[in-house]
Amino acid sequence: MQKNMTPTQLQQLQQQRMAMYAMQSSARLQPTQFQPVPHLYTSMPPPGMAPHAPDLAGWNDPNRAVPNNRMPSFRLTAHPSAAAPPRMGQQFAGQPAGVRPPMTVVPHVETTPVHTPVQKRNLALYRERDNTYQETLNIQHKRHIDLAQEKKRDIELAGAERRAKTQHGPIVGFGPGYNGHGNGTTGGQTRIVYPQQRKRMRHAREFRFALEEMTEQAEKEDALVPIRIDLEIDGYKLRDTFTWNLNETLVTPEQFANVLCEDLRLPAASFAPQITRTLRDQIQDYYLHNASMVTKDDSDQEKEEVAERNENEVAVKKEEEPEDEKKVKSRELRMLIRLDITVGNRALLDQFEWDISCQRNSPEAFAQVMSTELGLGGEFKTAIAHSIREQIYVYIKSLLLVGHEFNDSPVTDDDLKHSFLPVLKSIIREGEQVERFTPALLELTDAEVEKIEKDRMREARRKRRQTRGRRGILLPDREPIKTNRTVYAIPPDHDMTDEQFITSISNPPRAPVSDVTMHSQRRSAMRARINIAAEAAGNQTTHPSQSMQSVISLHSTNRADHTRPHPSG
Structure with missing residues (x-):
């Protein structure tokens, strides 16, 4: 049949065959990933092929049959995400009928023959480098796997500890801790304590001021007033000294009195009004004279x-000014x-x-x-x-x-x-x-x-x-x-004089048997008071006593020598 064809018809037939072969090749290679056969990079050609690159130019001859061993060898590895290629005669997805799919050019692969010693040494060097690089990649990959497994174990361990603390409290992770005995009990369930929920066994209202108020108070100048409190109410004695800011606008004397009574555990009903009155009286007295x-x-x-008004006069009268x-x-x-x-x-x-x-x-x-x-x-x-x-x-x-x-x-x-x-006439004090x-x-x-x-x-x-006896100012x-x-x-219940105290000690009333054993500290205090009372009652002299030799009055003209013993008699 081909012998009766003209050259033009043979050329058209050859073009049709080539187009059909290209369409079949594109149908096989389009959804796949190209990977050359490893033996193409070696010195040995595939079986049945001459040790040179495949000659595709002879395919143009329609009368020449190309054997299988002359075809280039490929390894076609399907991509995981690629679908199976359609068979011949099936319609390609997304393509209308009668339209051929686009053609894909097959990459040209040629082998490099190795004949000379230099090429062999280079090939050995390439293989050695490839093996070294592959070993490095394997080690790095192994390290990544080990690190991922270690992180996974840490996450699992932390999750187990978190679940244990949530179910059984911090005693699982930190141990039992203190068990009372003055230190409080620890190891219980962890909870967040907000400011309004904290432990505060107090009755006085907590001070809370706005930021603008505190800023305004901080900008004012401090005018400190000396305050002295000396009260004795219901058997309690309160003696304290402190300074009060005259320009204080945030804390009132009433609030201060309540906090002071609560700090010292004093009855607020009795002491708070007296402390407030004492504060206000001293502040008012200072304010009247402060202006x-x-x-x-x-x-x-x-x-x-005055300096500006008399600046010229001072320069003129400086020499005539008396001492x-x-x-x-x-x-x-x-x-x-x-x-x-x-x-x-x-x-x-x-x-x-x-x-x-x-x-x-x-x-x-x-x-x-x-x-x-x-x-x-x-x-x-x-x-x-x-x-x-x-x-x-x-x-x-x-x-x-x-x-x-x-x-x-x-x-x-x-x-x-x-x-x-x-x-002063001299800055050095006399001896x-x-x-x-x-x-x-x-x-x-x-x-x-x-x-x-x-x-x-x-x-x-x-x-x-x-x-009370003074007159005038x-x-x-x-x-x-x-x-x-x-x-x-x-x-004590009632304040006694020294003579009454000595008399009460000399003739004590009969006490019950339970009161015979008195605390040693109380006995020591009573014994010291007996000595002081006896000394005050019996030694009516102008000299200070032996025990009070170290107490000095600063307004006296001379200081006593504390180390020198007091002469007896």
Whole structure:
């Protein structure tokens, strides 16, 4: 049949065969992944094929039959996501009838023959590198698998611990912990405690302020008022000292009194009104005199106006100015501050000079430095600052009552004038005065503390009697008040004198058998009181007793030697 065809017909037939072969090849290769046979990269050709690249040019000859061993070998590996190729005669999906699918060009693969020694060495080097790279990939893959398995085990272990804690509490993960005995019980179920649910066995209302209110309060200047509380109600004694901010607007005296009673476990119904009244009276008294005190706004402004007004006059009259006026312009109000503070069984005694006209002097800064140097605690630090402010306020109040203008003029009142120290001539203190201006820290016994407290109460009653007999301008008492930071105590049912106490001890009433065994601490306290009472009743001399030799009054002219034994007789 092919012999009777013309060359044109043979060429058309050849083109049809080639198109049909290309369509069959595209149907097989389009949904698959091409992968060459490994032996194409080796020096040995496939069986039945010459050691050269396949010659496809001879396919154009329609009279030549191409044997199977001349066809290039391919390994067709179907892709997992690829569908099975359609068979011949089936319609391709998505293609209309009569339309042939697009043709895919088959990649040309040719073998590289290896004949020379150089090619063989290169081939061996390529194989070695491929093997090394494959081993590296295998090791990395193994590491990834091991890491994934380790993370999986960690996740499973954490999940098991979480489930165990949820079901049985933290005792499973952390052990039993404390089991009471003063430490509380731990190991229970974990729960979140919100601020309103926390343990707070208190009756006073908790302070809660808005951020704007606290910011406004922080911007105000502090004006500290010395407050002293000395109350005795229902068998309780309350003695405390602190400072109160005059410009305080957030916390009221009533709220402070309730919190103080709850902190000290005092009956609020009896103490809260008295504490509030004491606070308000002292704050009001300070406020009435605060407007006339030396302030930075008024005094400094007046001084600047006077300086500007007399700037030219001072330059002209400087040579004619007498010495007295120079001293007046540099006048200072130096006073003597005396400290007598008792906290527990420790007493601090000291005295030093203080200029009340200097605005740069800070009682709090001085108390901080002094407490640090002497190794004192916070109770002493606040007590020192309070005592300084209290004495400064008493002197300033006295100056205002006598009409002092705080304009470098001399003090007119004779009694008050002698309370201030003369102008310093040298910054070095004389040798005999050094001992009097040296702080002393004493350790007192309970009997000595009780004796000091009794003397303080007697001195307070004596001062009240003297105040009632005065006439004219009533100036405040400038004698420093002793500070005793014993917060509160329960006194006996009735206060007896020393003679009554000795008599009651000498002739004690019959007590029941259960009261015969008395606590050792109570017996020691009673024995100490007997000794003090007997000494006060029998030794009516001017010399201090042996046990009270270490108690010093700072307003005396000389200090006693604490180490020298007191002569007997």
